[in-house]
Amino acid sequence: MLTIQGNDSGEAFCDGFTRRNFLRIGGLGMAxxxxxxxxxxxxxxxxxxxxxxxxxxxxxxxxxxxxxxDLKMDAPSEIRGEFSPISTNVPGIQICExxxxxxxxxxKLAIIRSVVxxxxxxxxxxxxxxxxxxxxxxxxxxxxxxxxxxxxxxxxTDAVPPFVGLAPKMGEMRWADPGRPGFLGPAHxxxxxxxxxxxxxxxxxxxxxxxxxxxxxxxxxDQFRRATDSSGSMEGLDSFTQQAFGVLxxxxxxxxxxxxxxxxxxxxAYGKGIAKNVADGGPRLMxxxxxxxxxxxxxxxxxxxxxxxWDWHGGNFKRGRxxxxxxxxxxxxxxxxxxxxGLDKDVSVIVWGEFGRTPTINAQGGRxxxxxxxxxxxxxxxxxxxxxxxxxxxxxxxxxxxxxxxxEIHATLYRNIGIDVKSATVNDxxxxxxxxxxxEYGPLPELI
Numbered sequence: 236m237l238t239i240q241g242n243d244s245g246e247a248f249c250d251g252f253t254r255r256n257f258l259r260i261g262g263l264g265m266a267x268x269x270x271x272x273x274x275x276x277x278x279x280x281x282x283x284x285x286x287x288x289x290x291x292x293x294x295x296x297x298x299x300x301x302x303x304x305d306l307k308m309d310a311p312s313e314i315r316g317e318f319s320p321i322s323t324n325v326p327g328i329q330i331c332e333x334x335x336x337x338x339x340x341x342x343k344l345a346i347i348r349s350v351v352x353x354x355x356x357x358x359x360x361x362x363x364x365x366x367x368x369x370x371x372x373x374x375x376x377x378x379x380x381x382x383x384x385x386x387x388x389x390x391x392t393d394a395v396p397p398f399v400g401l402a403p404k405m406g407e408m409r410w411a412d413p414g415r416p417g418f419l420g421p422a423h424x425x426x427x428x429x430x431x432x433x434x435x436x437x438x439x440x441x442x443x444x445x446x447x448x449x450x451x452x453x454x455x456x457d458q459f460r461r462a463t464d465s466s467g468s469m470e471g472l473d474s475f476t477q478q479a480f481g482v483l484x485x486x487x488x489x490x491x492x493x494x495x496x497x498x499x500x501x502x503x504a505y506g507k508g509i510a511k512n513v514a515d516g517g518p519r520l521m522x523x524x525x526x527x528x529x530x531x532x533x534x535x536x537x538x539x540x541x542x543x544x545w546d547w548h549g550g551n552f553k554r555g556r557x558x559x560x561x562x563x564x565x566x567x568x569x570x571x572x573x574x575x576x577g578l579d580k581d582v583s584v585i586v587w588g589e590f591g592r593t594p595t596i597n598a599q600g601g602r603x604x605x606x607x608x609x610x611x612x613x614x615x616x617x618x619x620x621x622x623x624x625x626x627x628x629x630x631x632x633x634x635x636x637x638x639x640x641x642x643e644i645h646a647t648l649y650r651n652i653g654i655d656v657k658s659a660t661v662n663d664x665x666x667x668x669x670x671x672x673x674x675e676y677g678p679l680p681e682l683i
Contacts, residue, residue: 553600647678657674
């Protein structure tokens, strides 16, 4: 157990801690495991880190595909809805009028209008794993894409975790699922700040705001390091405890989550969000799109986030007029930022929800659950963009051309990060090797 003692000022914080409290590295637990144990289990995969990353933007509740990227202007009014399409910078492709920024960068996007295979369950599981949440589950459950990346590729650097989940607590916690490790175990669970921003991040009672006090914190750590290095005691520590110490004392993770260090014009492009959760869903935090970019830039392999609440059984168009422009700003700023920083070939972006919505508008002006077809939007990752894949029937209720399964999208993301789903496996709790997707599925040829 490593302990680092703070200054003996006696000053108390509002949480009751004083500067005499210890930061206990060995006691930073995850699912009952100390951080050194987690890192030790993670390293057991023996995989060399790669250079690619994934940002997954989950829209909790099931976004209305026919009001976003697949408008049906020839359908009756009770199906067509209130929104109009606008042309994009790719001839022949139109999307909803409430995505003006995305319409101007359609050449950097790929829209799938025919996603199939949803089960109708209200949770993030299928988006995170590609698998149905209740059928043929192996003991422990299927691992999410971030956990698979952690297992097969490991950390890119000791200073940052391979997998970060930004989803905060919600009333419906199945929407707050950032991606479970499943049978891979807690060593490959996401690191979770567990809040709407850096002020909500807590490490054993130490908030990120307090960690951001670099002058005081690092001075204490530097003094400890100098003392231990000169005495040779660091050489006697278990290597994984040293790695845990490196994660906590490095500035990389703290700086990545400290948006105050970002250029003001970049922050303005992403915009300001609303920290309050929408009903039982998530908040509308524009800052998380920027934080996701900063995290992958610092070496995190997979970042997941959840934006707002899209379960619009009533007031579909009122909610759309609020949430769609915010999503438009956040995603467009992220994609532009990745391109400007030369990360567009290495970082894949996926935006989707767990299912679509009914073609017919109900009496409350909303759309109900519709697992038969939904939509997704992808960007960057070296994919050929500026295209629409698949189509739905006239009323938007069925895939009429090129149905695309959840697992095909996952196979595409795996390909983008250098993992071959036809050969790569991870062992389940019995030691049995498991493919990452069912072998009938592979990457989308349109996106290769």
